[in-house]
Amino acid sequence: MLTTKGPIASRRRVLAGGAALAGALGAPAISGAQARPVRIGLLHPVTGFVAYSGAQGRLGGQMAIDEINAAGGIRSMGGARLEAVLGDTQAKVEVGVAEVEKMNEAGVAAIVGCFQSAVVLATTQAAAKYGIPYAVDVGASDLITTRGLKNVFRLKPGFGKCVDEAIKALDGINGGAGKVAKSAVIVHESSEFGTGTAKLLADRLPGINIEVREVIKHDNPTRNFDNVALRIRSLRPDVLMMSNYQNEYVLLARTLHQQRVDLAGMFSVLGGGFNYKFAKDLPDVAEHMMDYNHWFAPTNPKAQAMKKKVEATGTLFTFEVYLAYNAVKLIADALERAGSADKEKLTAALASSTWADHFMPYGPTRFVDGQNQGGEAAALQVLKGDIEVVYPAQFASAKAVFPKPKFG
Secondary structure (H helix, E strand, C coil): CCEECCCHHHHHHHHHHHHHHHHHCCCCCCCCCCCCCEEEEEEECCCCCCHHHHHHHHHHHHHHHHHHHHCCCEHHHCCECEEEEEEECCCCHHHHHHHHHHHHHCCCCEEEECCCHHHHHHHHHHHHCCCCCEEECCCCCHHHHCCCCCCEEECCCCHHHHHHHHHHHHHHHHHHCCCCCCEEEEEEECCHHHHHHHHHHHHHHHHHCCEEEEEEEECCCCCCCHHHHHHHHHHCCCEEEEECCHHHHHHHHHHHHHCCCCCCEEEEECCCCCCHHHHHHCHHHHCCCEEEECCCCCCCHHHHHHHHHHHHCCCCCCHHHHHHHHHHHHHHHHHHHHCCCCHHHHHHHHHCCCCCCCCCCCCCCCEECCEECCCCCEEEEEECCEEEEEECHHHCCCCCCCCCCCCC
């Protein structure tokens, strides 16, 4: 359901009434009226099987809007405040498209969204009909930025770059352990995100002398992984590569732990469930698991300040929060430079962005066909209940433990 936040209708009535009264009394009209709010669509799956991730994304986007407004709004537009227009994709393509239609009717200047690659592909196409700039916070498929849509902008890297860098990280970690890993099984969810990532992994792993013994696909949602775990045990891979969403990621990891399936490592790529929630809720299962995923620059003071702010509310600082936060900040920077919420001017400002006021390991923004060229992810590992960066070296906070200890 599409909702807006902010008393825009009542404010208009008050301003209109004030102007009419001034005219009736022969006094000059009120000057210096508050600038008209700029509406930003926050489009996420806050119900459905990925509702946790969607709610985290909405939280990050709203935090950025609140922070921008508290700092004075968009100064080049007379202090215009940002106003969130909330949409729920329900994790469904057709619902996401319908929400874009509603957002267009609500007069949004831009959209931030929306987690699942398949839904992002459809909703960015829908937004393109109206020329609405669309900042992708989470959405891995490289198809998102290779279709020639001029309204689409993604700060983070897609799965092509992430897989290439993950392979380098795995090769380096494995090499440091004497090349103990020689075989792998890939498990992935069945939509565009998981299927595309798994295909790339299956193509790249032989290049670092790791044999792919099998690629196993599962549906969303999946409630039981017992048979998948038995199949993995029978194949006896050294490494399990995973690409799936929150619930299935956690369930598969927990099932393998319960069945005591020994592996040299569990190395996911863009694992939807690899986060502080997983490490906190299931510490024994999560310990020593690795993931190549989006992460904040751990030494950046802004990142640490926001992490504390999020955790103070009882919420965990997952990647969905800060990716949506930074996507809204990107739009705000473009609004400042454009001095207008006009869609064409805003799109041009985004395309020429050199924004660097983020806390990701990216450097200044530079878009080519809507894809930020400086986006970098990192290799992460759960160690002693916390998540540490183990690659690349310039951001590493710990040394990788590989192979992981066997079950006793």
